[in-house]
Amino acid sequence: MSLEVTEVEPGVARLRLRSWQGRLAGYEVSAYLLHGVLVDTGFPHAEAALAAALDTLRPRGAVVTHWHEDHAGNAPMLAARGLPLCMRPECEATLRTRPVVKLYRRIVWGWTPRLGAARRDFDPAPLEILPLPGHTPDHVVVWDADRRILVSGDLFLGVKVRVAHRHEAPRRLLQSLRRAAALEPRLLLDAHRGPVRDATAALRAKIAWMEETIGAIEARRASGEAPRAIARVVLGREGLVGYASGGEYSKLAFVDAVLSGT
Numbered sequence: 439m440s441l442e443v444t445e446v447e448p449g450v451a452r453l454r455l456r457s458w459q460g461r462l463a464g465y466e467v468s469a470y471l472l473h474g475v476l477v478d479t480g481f482p483h484a485e486a487a488l489a490a491a492l493d494t495l496r497p498r499g500a501v502v503t504h505w506h507e508d509h510a511g512n513a514p515m516l517a518a519r520g521l522p523l524c525m526r527p528e529c530e531a532t533l534r535t536r537p538v539v540k541l542y543r544r545i546v547w548g549w550t551p552r553l554g555a556a557r558r559d560f561d562p563a564p565l566e567i568l569p570l571p572g573h574t575p576d577h578v579v580v581w582d583a584d585r586r587i588l589v590s591g592d593l594f595l596g597v598k599v600r601v602a603h604r605h606e607a608p609r610r611l612l613q614s615l616r617r618a619a620a621l622e623p624r625l626l627l628d629a630h631r632g633p634v635r636d637a638t639a640a641l642r643a644k645i646a647w648m649e650e651t652i653g654a655i656e657a658r659r660a661s662g663e664a665p666r667a668i669a670r671v672v673l674g675r676e677g678l679v680g681y682a683s684g685g686e687y688s689k690l691a692f693v694d695a696v697l698s699g700t
């Protein structure tokens with residue numbers, strides 16, 4: 439487990455969290471700190487390293503972009519330490535029920551403990567919190583209007599993301615991406631890709647790719663092709679994560695999500 443704090447630009451810190459399990463799977467995650475606000479809390483395996491870093495960084499509060507364990511994984515620990523937390527009510531409700539997550543996610547990230555402590559709210563101004571669902575229903579981003587920085591959680595992830603979680607809503611994500619692009623951000627702080635400098639162009643490229651991909655999936659379904667065949671042709675062969683996740687995070691799940699109309 440390693441935690442590295444780097445400066446993205448003056449006043450913006452990146453907390454880069456990596457575990458050996460994640461490294462094997464090709465995953466790492468970053469939290470960010472700006473205006474004294476921590477955006478996302480990393481994964482449960484990173485608890486001790488994050489706690490030590492926060493003793494030095496001393497944020498005034500944290501925003502949780504969504505309930506997934508690589509973002510909300512240490513929210514219960516932060517709440518127990520008395521740190522104020524902002525999150526959507528759906529996110530808080532999920533963290534208080536502690537849904538079971540599949541084994542591959544528990545190996546890579548750990549399993550978020552139940553949120554038991556009372557949550558103290560805070561005002562993140564001058565930062566704004568914007569609900570931009572799709573990746574999950576509870577997903578928010580953090581917008582720094584003065585500097586045109588969008589801390590985007592899992593909104594972006596890359597231009598051509600050919601896998602999705604079963605519960606993702608690709609059309610809602612597309613709407614959210616359009617709203618994000620309309621802000622014309624200069625810098626995107628992506629939880630997995632790191633800083634994306636040409637932010638508006640990157641968002642527009644993703645919007646174009648998703649429109650085209652959703653269109654191709656719909657057209658093939660209309661001509662009677664089966665979802666598995668559509669996934670193969672439009673998105674390519676299933677990768678390791680598709681198998682390791684038992685199909686939960688896969689190309690077929692992307693196609694199924696599109697065909698479910700969400």
Ligand SMILES: [Zn+2]
Nearest residue numbers: 504506573592
């Ligand atoms: Zn996520």
